[in-house]
Amino acid sequence: MENKKTFYITTPIYYPSDNLHIGHAYTTVAADTFARFKRLTGYDVWFLTGTDEHGQKIERAAKARSQTPLEFVSQIVEGIRHLWERLAISNDDFIRTTEERHKRVVSDIFERLHSQGDIYKASYEGWYCTPCETFWTESRLEGGNCPDCGRSVELLKEESYFFKISKYADRLLKHIEENPKFIQPVSRRNEMISFIKSGMEDLCVSRTTFDWGIKVPFDSKHVVYVWVDALTNYISALGYGSADDKLYQKFWPADIHLVGKDIVRFHTIIWPIILMAAGIPLPRQVVGHGWLLLDSGKMSKSKGNVIDPHTLIDKYGVDAVRYYLLKEIGFGSDGLYSEDALINRINKELANDLGNLVSRTLGMADKYFKGEISSPGPAEGPDDELISLAGDTPAAVEEMIEKRDLSSALGAIWKLVSRANKYVDETSPWVLAKNPESRERLNTVMYNLTEAVRFITILTSPFMPNMAPRVWPLLGIEGRADLQGWDTLTWGKLPSGTVVKRGEALFPRIETEDKKA
Numbered sequence: 294m295e296n297k298k299t300f301y302i303t304t305p306i307y308y309p310s311d312n313l314h315i316g317h318a319y320t321t322v323a324a325d326t327f328a329r330f331k332r333l334t335g336y337d338v339w340f341l342t343g344t345d346e347h348g349q350k351i352e353r354a355a356k357a358r359s360q361t362p363l364e365f366v367s368q369i370v371e372g373i374r375h376l377w378e379r380l381a382i383s384n385d386d387f388i389r390t391t392e393e394r395h396k397r398v399v400s401d402i403f404e405r406l407h408s409q410g411d412i413y414k415a416s417y418e419g420w421y422c423t424p425c426e427t428f429w430t431e432s433r434l435e436g437g438n439c440p441d442c443g444r445s446v447e448l449l450k451e452e453s454y455f456f457k458i459s460k461y462a463d464r465l466l467k468h469i470e471e472n473p474k475f476i477q478p479v480s481r482r483n484e485m486i487s488f489i490k491s492g493m494e495d496l497c498v499s500r501t502t503f504d505w506g507i508k509v510p511f512d513s514k515h516v517v518y519v520w521v522d523a524l525t526n527y528i529s530a531l532g533y534g535s536a537d538d539k540l541y542q543k544f545w546p547a548d549i550h551l552v553g554k555d556i557v558r559f560h561t562i563i564w565p566i567i568l569m570a571a572g573i574p575l576p577r578q579v580v581g582h583g584w585l586l587l588d589s590g591k592m593s594k595s596k597g598n599v600i601d602p603h604t605l606i607d608k609y610g611v612d613a614v615r616y617y618l619l620k621e622i623g624f625g626s627d628g629l630y631s632e633d634a635l636i637n638r639i640n641k642e643l644a645n646d647l648g649n650l651v652s653r654t655l656g657m658a659d660k661y662f663k664g665e666i667s668s669p670g671p672a673e674g675p676d677d678e679l680i681s682l683a684g685d686t687p688a689a690v691e692e693m694i695e696k697r698d699l700s701s702a703l704g705a706i707w708k709l710v711s712r713a714n715k716y717v718d719e720t721s722p723w724v725l726a727k728n729p730e731s732r733e734r735l736n737t738v739m740y741n742l743t744e745a746v747r748f749i750t751i752l753t754s755p756f757m758p759n760m761a762p763r764v765w766p767l768l769g770i771e772g773r774a775d776l777q778g779w780d781t782l783t784w785g786k787l788p789s790g791t792v793v794k795r796g797e798a799l800f801p802r803i804e805t806e807d808k809k810a
């Protein structure tokens with residue numbers, strides 16, 4: 294146990310100023326899939342998610358409801374936890390930045406960087422966008438407005454603490470260049486390299502414009518701004534710097550920080566520099582995934598085009614929603630959301646391809662052999678092709694997971710699903726069943742199909758965790774860990790005499806009003 298390889302993956306901590314939408318659900322489902330895959334393949338995994346609970350937006354939203362900020366966020370955080378439960382998210386911890394274990398680490402790091410001269414106080418004048426909590430230089434404004442949100446800005450002068458990130462720029466650049474996998478995909482890596490090369494200004498890391506945050510430990514007029522506060526969650530959750538830091542010792546540095554492409558810069562420039570300054574090793578990899586776009590552009594609360602994940606789960610089920618998200622958003626690219634596309638994938642890839650393979654296999658085994666499958670006879674016809682593809686698929690899936698390409702990993706599994714469906718057509722069990730002399734051949738065909746279903750069930754389990762627990766009882770191997778693990782993906786392990794049975798459709802077709810759909 295102690296010698297198991299470790300794997301630490303994080304999602305961004307979400308900002309609970311409102312309920313989360315399907316885009317946040319994608320990030321968390323993707324991280325969950327990596328975590329489940331690593332557990333399945335024998336790693337000791339730590340999977341962290343959480344919430345970033347400070348800042349002016351939350352302070353204001355709470356005030357508008359006559360609540361304290363903590364009361365306000367706590368309700369939303371409950372909703373987020375509930376959503377993750379519904380989506381079968383297997384996180385090991387959930388960090389809230391309002392927790393003592395977190396605040397202590399933020400104060401400690403801020404104080405340390407200040408005492409070593411990397412954080413200094415200076416007077417600052419700039420154009421401030423309140424909704425974005427961001428200062429802009431005059432040259433960055435667009436038409437006199439905030440370049441991020443387009444709203445009006447006001448000229449503010451305040452004393453702030455600044456972090457000398459420019460001091461570490463060369464070291465960071467060298468690290469990025471020497472570690473090609475540090476930032477994925479490559480397009481994001483190139484963006485970050487040119488961003489650093491274009492020159493970096495020191496970063497304003499405190500605010501006096503609001504109170505709802507962690508006080509600067511030696512200057513209580515200031516609160517620590519989001520950078521040092523939020524990003525530090527990845528180590529505070531592991532007990533960094535506390536009396537009990539065994540999780541930190543075991544799991545840091547993180548193997549993957551999975552983030553949306555809009556926050557890659559914070560995770561690949563600001564966060565590594567905070568760590569460098571504090572003398573802490575850098576994470577191994579930051580993966581910036583694409584967005585789920587709508588016809589009307591990026592999903593956002595201000596545009597009012599938000600898709601509520603609960604509605605989709607209610608209508609289509611957890612596994613179908615997870616499958617759709619993971620398949621639709623390709624590595625390094627955006628996905629385009631539409632409910633029609635979701636229904637199409639459910640009907641074609643889940644109901645027709647996968648669901649049908651399982652129900653045909655079990656139905657025929659039941660009909661021809663009362664479910665009892667015996668050892669196969671000699672391979673003939675298309676047997677070898679099916680068996681050899683099944684043997685190659687685990688490595689193909691693993692390769693795509695290592696490339697952080699979940700959509701292509703599913704593609705590799707579906708190649709096997711298609712091959713198995715083609716095998717049914719090629720071997721035509723219903724023809725074999727008519728001839729008593731073909732009985733042994735018919736058994737071999739049913740064995741191969743059942744074994745293919747076992748393979749596919751294991752392979753899909755990190756993506757659609759609710760499917761395997763439904764399939765194992767149908768395959769008659771419930772509770773048989775020796776037939777359900779990644780290390781059991783060797784063809785022919787399914788024991789002779791296994792008794793399978795029919796079950797309900799795994800993925801019922803979605804009937805739409807348009808009969809042609």
Ligand SMILES: [Zn+2]
Nearest residue numbers: 422425439442
């Ligand atoms: Zn703005």
